[in-house]
Amino acid sequence: MTGVIVPDDLPLSRAGVDRAALSRTDDGFVAAALTDDATRVLLVCDGAVVTTTGSRVALLPPSEVRVPASDDDGWLLLGRGEDGETYLALRVPDRRPAPRVGEASDVLVHAVPTEVGPPTASGLPDGLTWTPLRDIGADLTAHEAGLATTAVALDAWHARHPRCPRCGARTRVAQSGWTRVCVDDGSEHYPRTDPAVIMAVVDADDRILLGHAAHWPAGRWSTLAGFVEAGESLEHAVRREVAEETGVLVGEVSYRGSQPWPFPASLMIGFRAHALSTDVTVDGVELTEARWFSRDELAEAVRSGDVIPPGRASIARALVEEWFGGTLS
Numbered sequence: 001m002t003g004v005i006v007p008d009d010l011p012l013s014r015a016g017v018d019r020a021a022l023s024r025t026d027d028g029f030v031a032a033a034l035t036d037d038a039t040r041v042l043l044v045c046d047g048a049v050v051t052t053t054g055s056r057v058a059l060l061p062p063s064e065v066r067v068p069a070s071d072d073d074g075w076l077l078l079g080r081g082e083d084g085e086t087y088l089a090l091r092v093p094d095r096r097p098a099p100r101v102g103e104a105s106d107v108l109v110h111a112v113p114t115e116v117g118p119p120t121a122s123g124l125p126d127g128l129t130w131t132p133l134r135d136i137g138a139d140l141t142a143h144e145a146g147l148a149t150t151a152v153a154l155d156a157w158h159a160r161h162p163r164c165p166r167c168g169a170r171t172r173v174a175q176s177g178w179t180r181v182c183v184d185d186g187s188e189h190y191p192r193t194d195p196a197v198i199m200a201v202v203d204a205d206d207r208i209l210l211g212h213a214a215h216w217p218a219g220r221w222s223t224l225a226g227f228v229e230a231g232e233s234l235e236h237a238v239r240r241e242v243a244e245e246t247g248v249l250v251g252e253v254s255y256r257g258s259q260p261w262p263f264p265a266s267l268m269i270g271f272r273a274h275a276l277s278t279d280v281t282v283d284g285v286e287l288t289e290a291r292w293f294s295r296d297e298l299a300e301a302v303r304s305g306d307v308i309p310p311g312r313a314s315i316a317r318a319l320v321e322e323w324f325g326g327t328l329s
């Protein structure tokens with residue numbers, strides 16, 4: 001094993017856009033961009049973006065975008081292209097009720113089904129449709145991924161943070177969609193990212209440990225993963241999660257790559273983890289099954305359909321295939 005999985009090689013990790021961070025504080029920047037027909041607009045709602053029939057992200061001139069009525073500023077400055085053109089996203093109000101206090105978070109983030117889909121294609125011009133970013137993530141260019149991932153992440157943050165965490169008052173959008181400011185106490189709030197570790201656990205015989213979570217479809221097996229707890233290092237989080245979910249003890253841990261996973265706010269930080277023990281005891285809550293696979297066993301299980309590997313857009317798939325030494329078909 002040499003080097004790391006180059007982050008730019010991972011779907012959704014490719015950084016193909018100048019984020020134009022210095023322009024965010026220019027109050028008139030978005031308004032000026034909307035008068036420039038070279039500007040391109042991406043529509044975003046609840047984890048989905050508008051795409052063309054060819055599954056490309058639709059990038060529309062401002063003149064083709066109808067701005068829906070909203071009491072919030074729905075424009076997000078995504079960045080600038082190579083020719084100086086500006087990329088914006090427009091948040092389309094979704095039909096989902098506001099999140100409840102204590103709503104469950106996206107814990108086993110790489111395979112949680114989306115409970116509420118994006119709005120239907122009604123209201124979109126012919127040839128355009130809403131597509132969940134998860135479904136097309138593996139096929140996007142670096143440029144499209146940079147735009148769509150940022151738009152989905154920012155949209156999810158705005159949707160979940162309408163109020164000030166200090167005093168409960170309403171917040172308003174500022175800095176071209178990159179902050180919210182409390183209308184009462186003036187405090188500034190920034191988009192949050194929740195770090196999660198995800199790991200290919202490998203034993204002394206070079207077998208990989210995969211698990212099946214309670215809420216996954218039958219046959220889905222993947223790497224273990226979990227959120228980093230407050231006050232915890234990444235390495236400790238890897239060892240703790242593996243021990244909690246399977247009883248396996250982990251020694252050496254090495255970084256392999258990372259992937260933004262904005263469903264709604266995760267950063268997946270990928271590791272290879274070397275097991276010091278092999279007895280598996282699942283917790284029965286998060287994981288209902290876990291077992292070791294040799295390469296031959298995994299290849300045969302995938303071929304027969306007994307194992308459905310993680311989705312192609314996920315870092316879980318990349319970690320498994322890096323260990324496997326090739327593509328899992």
Ligand SMILES: [Zn+2]
Nearest residue numbers: 164167182185
């Ligand atoms: Zn406040």
